[in-house]
Amino acid sequence: MRAARLITMVLLLQSRPAMTAAELARELEVSERTVARDAQALSEAGIPVYADRGRAGGYRLIGGYRTRLTGLARGEAEALFLSGVPQALREMGLADAALAARLKVSAALLPSLRDASRTAAQRFHLDAPAWFRSPEAPPLLPAVADAVWDDRRITARYRRGEDVVERRLEPYGLVLKAGVWYLCARPAGHDAFRVYRVDRLTAVTADEERFARDAGFDLPAFWAERAEQFARSLLRAEVVVRLSEEGVRRLPGAVDPAAAREALEGAGAPDERGRVTVTLPVESEKVAHGQLTALGPEAEVLAPEGLRARFASDARRLAGLYAP
Numbered sequence: 001m002r003a004a005r006l007i008t009m010v011l012l013l014q015s016r017p018a019m020t021a022a023e024l025a026r027e028l029e030v031s032e033r034t035v036a037r038d039a040q041a042l043s044e045a046g047i048p049v050y051a052d053r054g055r056a057g058g059y060r061l062i063g064g065y066r067t068r069l070t071g072l073a074r075g076e077a078e079a080l081f082l083s084g085v086p087q088a089l090r091e092m093g094l095a096d097a098a099l100a101a102r103l104k105v106s107a108a109l110l111p112s113l114r115d116a117s118r119t120a121a122q123r124f125h126l127d128a129p130a131w132f133r134s135p136e137a138p139p140l141l142p143a144v145a146d147a148v149w150d151d152r153r154i155t156a157r158y159r160r161g162e163d164v165v166e167r168r169l170e171p172y173g174l175v176l177k178a179g180v181w182y183l184c185a186r187p188a189g190h191d192a193f194r195v196y197r198v199d200r201l202t203a204v205t206a207d208e209e210r211f212a213r214d215a216g217f218d219l220p221a222f223w224a225e226r227a228e229q230f231a232r233s234l235l236r237a238e239v240v241v242r243l244s245e246e247g248v249r250r251l252p253g254a255v256d257p258a259a260a261r262e263a264l265e266g267a268g269a270p271d272e273r274g275r276v277t278v279t280l281p282v283e284s285e286k287v288a289h290g291q292l293t294a295l296g297p298e299a300e301v302l303a304p305e306g307l308r309a310r311f312a313s314d315a316r317r318l319a320g321l322y323a324p
Contacts, residue, residue, distance in 0.1 A: 006042060013060060017060060018059065048061060049062075050062045140198065141174075144174065153171075155169075155204070157204075159200040168187065168188035169183075170186045183197075232258060239292075240279050240303040245274050247295050255292075259281045260280070289307060
């Protein structure tokens with residue numbers, strides 16, 4: 001534990017001109033007294049750590065000392081590619097590897113570039129969880145992430161409705177979508193890949209042997225295709241709507257974008273007033289009512305009759321509210 005802290009201290013001092021005892025204590029999560037003892041230990045080991053005394057003092061490396069500890073390990077390099085998502089790193093148990101990777105990169109950079117990580121962090125930030133929910137990391141996420149990194153098959157128990165089923169899986173990738181973790185995996189004996197919510201896993205055991213990863217598997221492409229299929233599977237009903245030019249423009253922002261695109265591509269020619277009639281896939285009449293209400297008078301529901309009647313009722317109520 002102390003050896004790792006001493007290495008981290010050297011990398012921190014190498015990446016900056018100087019650091020105060022308080023700054024080092026905060027970075028290393030120790031007391032300032034421990035920082036002083038560690039600096040003394042490094043000096044005794046031949047590493048030229050110099051302590052400036054006084055209120056403005058601190059610690060620095062003398063004479064442009066360079067450590068050879070700047071080579072990135074594979075795990076650290078992989079974690080570095082995710083370092084813009086700190087919450088995801090913590091949930092997968094990769095925060096320490098990412099920190100070590102960032103320190104090594106900073107130590108290897110020219111002095112004029114060493115503030116790059118800090119300036120970037122102050123300009124770009126990814127907040128993955130959805131609004132109005134407290135993100136909770138699934139307890140088995142680190143175990144699943146380890147299996148994904150190492151290409152190890154897992155035996156997983158998974159809640160499906162009221163039942164718990166057991167599956168042998170080849171875990172290919174993890175996706176964080178709106179604060180929810182999903183595992184993309186191929187069940188043993190199957191060619192097709194499937195998606196599992198990690199928070200529904202109740203037990204995970206990884207094999208010692210690795211599986212042969214399919215080189216043709218593309219995680220972003222697979223997820224994009226599966227996400228579109230999922231969104232389309234929810235659209236089990238259809239409504240016929242007549243749209244003004246403004247309604248056509250606003251439709252993709254009011255309903256599922258893929259459904260709007262499909263409806264507009266199948267629309268006929270505009271009428272004499274520039275209105276087009278579309279058949280729109282929707283999740284249900286209730287959902288369609290809420291979505292199309294956002295278009296106001298730019299959309300007229302023609303069918304089904306029940307939905308048209310709801311909008312007619314809304315129109316009468318609005319007329320009553322705004323009557324002079």
